Amino acid sequence: MTAKNVRWGILATGGIATAFTGALVDLPDAEVVAVASRSEASARAFAERFGIPRAYGDWNALANDAEVDVVYVATPHAAHRAAAGLCLEAGRNVLCEKAFTLNAREAEELVALARERGSFLMEAMWMYCHPLVRRLKALVDDGAIGEVRTVHADFGLAGPFPPSHRLRDPAQGGGALLDLGVYPVSFAHLLLGEPAEVSARAVLSEEGVDLQTGAVLSWASGALATVHCSITGDTPVAASVTGSAGRIDIPDGFFFPERFVLHRDGCDPEEFTADPADGPRDTLRHEATEVMRALRAGERQSPLVPLDGTLAVMRTLDTIRSQTAVRYPTES
Known part of the structure; x- marks a missing residue:
């Protein structure tokens, strides 16, 4: 993180990613620096819409972008395990949409990976x-x-x-x-x-x-x-x-x-x-604010959306x- 801003990467470009990014750009201490999609054209169009400096046509590039503090995973939930896991493996912090994964086994794997890597992980249960x-x-x-x-x-x-x-x-x-x-x-x-x-x-x-x-x-x-x-x-x-x-x-x-x-x-x-x-x-803004608060505090999970509760x-x-x-x- 910079002294002022938390730098976000957005993984996927659908409706919920659009809504969440729209909330982020209204926050003075949030900076959306990268977006990834399996389609480079989709990523570029999304980046142009929100003024995002980097657009990637694959998930790996975003996961390995060292200038990203936290990745918001907004794929359909069948892809959450793969997308969030890729980011955690690369050392990124992750906010992952709900349902968190397809099943508890996949969720347990992500939580274990986050704890092993010392990364922040949270389900996007903005409620x-x-x-x-x-x-x-x-x-x-x-x-x-x-x-x-x-x-x-x-x-x-x-x-x-x-x-x-x-x-x-x-x-x-x-x-x-x-x-x-x-x-x-x-x-x-x-x-x-x-x-x-x-x-x-x-x-x-x-x-x-x-x-x-x-x-x-x-x-x-x-x-x-x-x-x-x-x-x-x-x-x-x-x-x-x-x-x-x-x-x-x-x-x-x-x-x-x-x-x-x-x-x-x-x-x-x-x-x-x-x-x-x-x-x-x-409501999405409150969720993003909680993620950034936890990151600045050095927390590995949010007390509002604890990982054991997600499991x-x-x-x-x-x-x-x-x-x-x-x-x-x-x-x-």
Whole structure:
């Protein structure tokens, strides 16, 4: 890192890479210095759009660019293990999109590699970095609603998505669970940790990916969570947390909420709202800011998105897939 700026490399040039880079260029202490794609033309077009000085037509060149402090991996999740692993092997720090990998085994390999190399590694679960989500968690942890009894969260898109779309493509880790369901599952983990038991059902496409998945997660405390995801129906994208002494409702957009309502026994409802200046891009900005804070502090992981938590989420996703018979071509 320079005295002022953290230098970023962007690996991939799709929609989420575009959104994240747009957030980075608004940060005075972030500098996007390189971008890579398997297509040199795509990398050059992306670099021209954002004024990035170096564009590479292969991942290796970016991974070995010593002037890059941290690489943001934004490929489809089927390529996360290869892309993030390449960067970690070369000594780069990595922020990797979610779902972190296809499965827990791949996630464990990346975490072990980062720890071996002494590099920073973080899953891009930007929900955990959102100020209002952090406030919600603090309220729950402080006992504002008593002991947590139930959690509910859903995320569905209407579609329809054709068989050629990446969400329907097994080779790209398609299906609702890894693309959308990771948010409801991660929300439940944020509040309750790793569940003791999982019971899941899914509706599969002809290609063998999940079009819709629902699961009940349970904990030794007696707490339950219901999580749902779909690429066949536009759900409210809502969440709620109910405790022994109250409830918190996020009426829509729970992973980048504009507001939530705290209901406590014997009290009037209390509404908490996000900073009016914050929008979807700002959620990515909060994530980037946390990465840069951790790098400057010499930390190898973020306390907001700890690696053990990422591994636990991947184990839950694995269990759900094992119960719904979803497997990907690269899995033995």
